[in-house]
Amino acid sequence: MVSPPLHARVRRDARTYLDPIESPSVKVLVVGGGGREHALCWKISQSPLVARVYCAPGNAGTALVAENVDLDAEDVKGLRNFAVENKIDLVVVGPEAPLCLGLVDELKKVSVKCFGPSKAAAEIEGSKLYARELCRRHRIPGPQYWPFDDVHGARAFLDMREDGPIVVKASGLAAGKGVTVCKKNDEARAAAVDCLERRRFGEAGSTIVFEEFLEGQELSVMTLTDGQTIIPFEPARDHKAVFDGDKGPNTGGMGAVTPVAVPSRTMAQIENQIIFPTVHAMNRENRKYQGFLYAGLMLTAQGPRVLEYNCRLGDPETQPLLMRLTSDIVPLLLATVDGRLDEQQAPKWDPRPCVSVVACSGGYPGEFRKGVPIFGLDRVTSGPDLQVFHSGTAKKGGDVITTGGRVLAVTAMGKDVEDARARCYAALQLIEFDGIHFRKDIGMRA
Ligand SMILES: Nc1ncnc2c1ncn2[C@@H]1O[C@H](COP(=O)(O)OP(=O)(O)O)[C@@H](O)[C@H]1O
Ligand SMILES: [Mg+2]
Known part of the structure; x- marks a missing residue:
């Protein structure tokens, strides 16, 4: 395979970019x-x-x-x-x-x-099968995979396979619920039937992808790109499982912490073997990628592997990331759309760590009640290094009520992770609503 010309580069040097827009307009x-x-x-x-x-x-x-x-x-x-x-x-x-x-x-x-x-470019998230095929075509490292759109084929595949761990994914958008990590073929069979026959995820599960089970530490890398230049954001880590110690079912995300210590060698590997090749691959497939490219990675003993791509920022990773971003984000966003990221100054980050803890409705990620009044928001003293970012909330009369499973994310910076954690949990003590629950261990592994 001929490798593509490498136009893209990492922008880390600082050059002042003079924006023509001077007044707030x-x-x-x-x-x-x-x-x-x-x-x-x-x-x-x-x-x-x-x-x-x-x-x-x-x-x-x-x-x-x-x-x-x-x-x-x-x-x-x-x-x-x-x-x-x-x-x-x-x-x-x-x-x-x-x-x-x-x-x-x-x-x-x-x-x-x-x-x-x-x-066309968002299909990198919208179709997990497309993402896998993209990686195969362009030799971007990922797990082995086997797609199916009929239940007989899927069953036959599992019958022939040695019993053991395997991952089953609905190919389409399933709001973070379409993936089952299975210990045994039986479990995988049930998950496949759920998608293909019972249509648990509707059209999104009409194609499934079986994937080789990868072991290692997970890492999310979010990169700003205009299709030529990439600006990697600081690494962040989310917490998917509902209970402390990563126990219980997966959620949309229970908390996040940034930065995460990643050896610079690993970061270079991620950029050179995954991020750049992906941006180039999209160009070569006539799907020029402009926006945030989120790579969900498994750091395996053999090197980083792509678990999935998202075509936007993560939630709740965005909350602590943007709190630490000291540069103006607007020129970066405009330059991405205009394809002139190469003219941009590298973004600056507050060196202090930031933690975000998500408070959820009682019962989430299962059934939960909506319309529950939230108390104590006015007792939290917010500022540039402490914010209550709302998710599932709405105003009703003079009250703020819950409207979703994930209700709000208390986000705080601190002199170290322990301090940031303490500030988050102190603020959470002031907020009350019936059924509120949140993890107590966000950032503890950092
Ligand atoms: N091939 C794999 N090997 C091991 N674990 C996986 C694999 N693919 C996904 N997972 C696990 O399942 C989670 C969800 O899968 P992902 O592909 O990120 O889908 P989504 O975020 O859309 O639910 C991942 O965060 C990871 O923990
Ligand atoms: Mg994911």
Whole structure:
């Protein structure tokens, strides 16, 4: 295989970029309504370039730093019309669903700048099978895999296979619930039937991918790229399992910590063997990737391996990451859309560690009640190094109520991780709602 010309490079040197926009004039629309979007609105609203921030649909937290717009994140037409009518200069898409629906492409048609990958590029997350095939075609290291779209084939494959650990994945978007890590073939058979026959995830599970089970430490690397230049963000680690000690079922994410100590040799391996090759691979497949590229990795004894890609920032990793980002994020976002990241100054990070602890509704990730009033938010003294980022919240009368499983993420920096943790948990002591639960061990492994 001929290797592609290496245009891309890591931007780490500092060069002052003079933006033509000098007065606060940029109107931004953030799409989404979770903790990631609250953190994005919070950070974007601090930019001296920005005149106004909207958030669609937002939550009770985004309402404090932006103007909520009553439009669903997946209402592509509605968002397009809003952006045109309100002369939005930059749309920033938080979640994967609107990206996979082609929101960026639709906005491009009406000349609205939109941060995030195109529909074709977002398939890197939207189809786990596409991501696997991309890796195979371009020799990006990942597990062995075997796709199936009929249950007979899947069964026959498992019958022939030696019994042992294997991973079953619904190929499409399944809100973080489509993956089953199995110890035995029997479990895998049940998971395959669930997807292919019972259609547990609807169309998203009409194709499944069996994957070789990989062992090692997991790491998420989020990179800003315009398809040429990459700017890796500081590494972060999330906590997926609902209970302390990584016990219990997986959730959307119970907490995160940044930075994570990664040896520079490993980071270089990740950039050279995974991030750059992926950006190039997307160019070669005519799916130029612009936006945040999130690589979910397993650090195996043989080196880093791709578990999955996401086409956006992680939630809750975004919350502590953006708190530590001291540079203005808006020029970075604009430069990504315009394909001139190479002109950007490398972002600066507060060296202090940051921890984010997610408080959830009683019963989550199973059944939970909504509309539960939240008390004590006003007792928390927030500032640049402590914030309560809202996820599933809304305003009702004078109250703030719960509207989702993950309700809010208390995020704090500290002089060390222990201090950051202590500040998070002290603030959580002040917040109350019926059924509240959160992990007590976020950041303890760091
Ligand atoms: N091939 C694999 N080997 C071992 N564990 C895996 C593998 N693929 C996924 N996992 C585990 O399952 C989790 C979820 O899988 P992932 O591919 O990240 O899907 P999603 O985030 O969409 O649920 C991963 O964080 C990891 O813990
Ligand atoms: Mg994942």
